[in-house]
Amino acid sequence: MKAAALFLLLSSIALAQAAPPGKIPSGALTIQLRASSARVKMNDEMKVSVFFRSPGTVTIWNALWWGGSTGLELEIFDSSGRQQKHAVAPSEPIPPDLTGKDALISVRGNVFAGFDSQFIARELFTSPGRYTMKCLYTPPLPREYFGGRTIWGREDGQIESKPISIFVDK
Secondary structure (H helix, E strand, O other): OHHHHHHHHHHHHHHHHHOOOOOOOOOOOEEEEEEOOOEEEOOOEEEEEEEEEOOOOEEEEOOOOOOHHHOEEEEEEEOOOOEEOOOOOOOOOOOOOOOOOOOEEEEEOOEOEEEEEEEEHHHHOOOOEEEEEEEEEOOOOOOOOEOOEOOOOHHHOOEEOOOEEEEEEO
């Protein structure tokens, strides 16, 4: 019994030493995409919402808008699976300073980060039909960009939302 306990203790120490410092656990950050309605007309306004969530504390750069250097991309596919072009204008934020002052936000449990975007359906969809949308987040900054603060960074890889379906009428 003592030998088994000693083995477990030594194994734990060895594994802890092998883990890279500042490593954020895989799967710790998720992204959700929601639409105000699953059925719209071409001239209807619709709200598209993005939410970042995590069961444990994860810190991200708070550049929360579409495209450009923010790393957030909205993908839209028609019923045949072909990706559609849309009119979401990318934003190019000023890179944050290295202190992270006013540039970071942490999410955990019921505390989340996100934003809403308003669109006319025809800005997103080329014609009536069934579409699938998803959001991709490719972190634009490295994990250690802010010196003493570890963020969800390039090293943690891209995450994507589950797809949502939208039916568009004339």
